[in-house]
Amino acid sequence: MNLHKEGYAIMAGTALLLLLINWAIRYFLPEMVGFHGLVLIASIVFFILIVQFFRVPKRVVTTHESRVVAPCDGKVVVIEEVVENEYFKGPRRQISIFMSPLNVHVNWNPISGVVQYFKYHPGLYLVAWHPKSSTDNERTTTVIRTSQGVEVLFRQIAGAVARRIRWYVKEGDTVQQSTQMGFIKFGSRVDVFVPLDAKIKVNLNDKTVGSVTVLAEL
Incomplete structure (x- = not known):
């Protein structure tokens, strides 16, 4: 380690x-x-x-072009269909992972591809499970397009304790699945948005291992 x-x-x-x-x-x-x-x-x-x-920690990472892996350690707290308004402007399946202060705080790229969109949003520091934390808190939004043309969006979201988001990607970068993309100091939450036809491979309250656990198959 x-x-x-x-x-x-x-x-x-x-x-x-x-x-x-x-x-x-x-x-x-x-x-x-x-x-x-x-x-x-x-x-x-x-x-x-x-x-x-x-x-x-040292891990045997998961890499597969059609699988979306967990971008962080934590617990699955949301699996639902939502309307994503920042980039897609339409319905997507959201998977949210809550990171406690005891979790590893590294964030990994959930899929390989090219970063099509990146934006940092300053904001509030509501508790991570607050319904408006995904839209009102300090956060980043990253969209990666795979070689098959499928786009996956994920957000690093700060919380009441975590007020330091770091990221290592920018628009135009080619990134590899399960490599480091950022860090949220002292935990918080990461949301992942996949197409509606993606097959979800986790359940609510499942524990995730960043760069290893498969969240969905595209």
Whole structure:
């Protein structure tokens, strides 16, 4: 397992802050030996939690030109037919995956192809399960067209805790399925929109493994 580059500054800053706190407590409260130990233990636990946010596990990824794989780890919270108004302007099947703070936070390309559309939207920070989080929160929208001409749209959506979306794609890029496309710091949600005739391969409340779990067959 490796650590993601998006976490380097945060992990270093957190380590420095915790060291300063522990030094200050020992310097100004030298007689409170028991308290020193509690603060040290709490600091170690907190730092471990921060580090695990940025882990990048080694995986045997899934690649298939007609399969849409999960762009993130998490739990399937929505499978429904909706009208997608930003790009398609029409009905699509939406699959939404909720990322908890304990999930891996890397985002992967769900399909191979060419990025036809990309847009970053500043916005609010509603909780990820709020009905309007997909349209009102800070988010990105990416559309990839496969070699067969099928287009798949997916959105990185920030939440009440996650307020740092990163992306590594732009319009015109040729991307490979299951390669990294971005990162959402401290979790949130990713929505995937597939054609109505796609065969959905997951159910509500299923756990997904990013770059591995097959969401749908085109």
